[in-house]
Amino acid sequence: MTGLAGVRTRLLRDRDELYVGGEWVRSQSRSVIEVENPATERIVASVVAGDGADVERAVGAARTAWPAWGRRPVEERARLVSRLADELAARGGELGVVTATEIGTPLRQAIAAQAGMPVEVLRASVRVAQRHPWRQSLAGSTVVREPAGVVAAITPWNYPLHQIAAKVGPALLAGCAVVLKPSGLAPLNAFAFAECVAAAGLPPGVFNLVTGPGREVGEALVTHPDVAVVSLTGSVASGARVGQLAAAGVKRCCLELGGKSANVLLDDADLDVAIPSAVWQGLANSGQACNALSRVVAPRDRVAEVEERLVAAVEELRVGDPFADGTDLGPLISAAQRDSVRSHIAGALASGARLLTGGPRAPEGLDRGHFLRPSVFSRVAPDSPLAQDEVFGPVLVVLPYTGESEAVAIANASRYGLSGGVWSADPDRAARVAGQMRTGQVKVNGVRTRDRFDAPFGGYGHSGVGRELGEFGIDEFVEVKSILR
Known part of the structure; x- marks a missing residue:
């Protein structure tokens, strides 16, 4: 298939740069993560394994970008997130090939679900944001929802683009800037997502991508003093570790940790x-x-x-x-x-x-x-x-x-x-x-x-803390201020 071969050439390739501050930049790290096709056990690509210096640069870019982004009217933020959804939709076949290759989801399901759900998530989040009570009168006060700041999004491999969209979309709509660390088992789709961010015209620094091991890149993100919110999807052990690290900095965490439903x-x-x-x-x-x-x-x-x-x-x-x-x-x-x-x-x-x-x-x-x-x-x-x-x-x-x-x-x-x-x-x-x-x-x-x-998603007990999707998902990334007069 000529089209399939073209996708493999363009997207299933080595990535030696990270997306930081609206640009593709080199890491000082020389370590790489090899990406295996689980159906063939062959290595299909490698990506750079970033380090603490890359986290510092990405968080700095996000910290610089988010105040201006947060001051933009929500209608403007919604317009750009809608454009991001359109970019993903236009590349649905390509994204399906990527996820089918690095995860093993059958191609037709990968196109419909792995590539299709992120588009639906972003568009649903836009609808919610447009009707969200960003400013309301309550109990004699004016209640204002404001962006929390820099968000660390740590995502899994099983539905990678969906989880990226479920974190990045609401965070951007709330006026935050994001640093994404995807799973090392399935990172290629995150690079494709970053390409869509660039094509959609989002301002430099509001979305940043740093790949690397959890113990180095993930923990550096969680403990960084300029990160205000950590959103993780992963194992119970990973969630407990993130919660422990975040507690020292009194950071808010949204943890989705699995289930036995x-x-x-x-x-x-x-x-x-x-x-x-x-x-x-x-x-x-x-x-x-x-x-x-x-x-x-x-x-x-x-x-x-x-x-x-x-x-x-x-x-x-x-x-x-x-x-x-x-x-x-x-x-x-x-x-x-x-x-x-x-x-x-x-x-x-x-x-x-x-x-x-x-x-x-x-x-x-x-x-x-x-x-x-x-x-x-x-x-x-x-x-x-x-x-x-x-x-x-x-x-x-x-x-x-x-x-x-x-x-x-x-x-x-x-x-x-x-x-x-x-x-x-x-x-x-x-x-x-x-x-x-x-x-x-x-x-x-x-x-x-x-x-x-549009409905909230999250769990009780060891399934985690906080909610994704809908109004509850957006509110994970805001601070609530009461103006009394």
């Missing part, structure tokens, strides 16, 4: 609709999603039917080359992630859980690449590691219940609380059960997060 099928659920949705909301992107509904909570008197239907649907999924027609699931991001999932599967088997389909081996013919067959388990104790730990891979567990109260108890028996689902023929009944679930977002009858990008 339950999909509750009530006894009147329509399984013809619920099961295909349950499979996709649990296994999309090979289960590498923080809001994956990986626990299927099913009525005890229907659990055999639920398991049979899940197995049939999962066994129809095609695992393979992300660029091949008809592929449903690609590889895991890395050998380490694949081996971690295998360890969870092995532990479950050793504890007596019943494997209905899948297992720890790659599908036949896929010996190269970090592939695994999607798995479904039953006879899993609700307090077992497989039912409690975030596997972050293509694994579903079925947990039976008797009565609504037990279903809710199982759903809530988790240290996480990011997402969830409820299915019922009666939407009001589903909403009532959803109201009892201790989680930041609950999807009724298959509604997806991407269907409601």
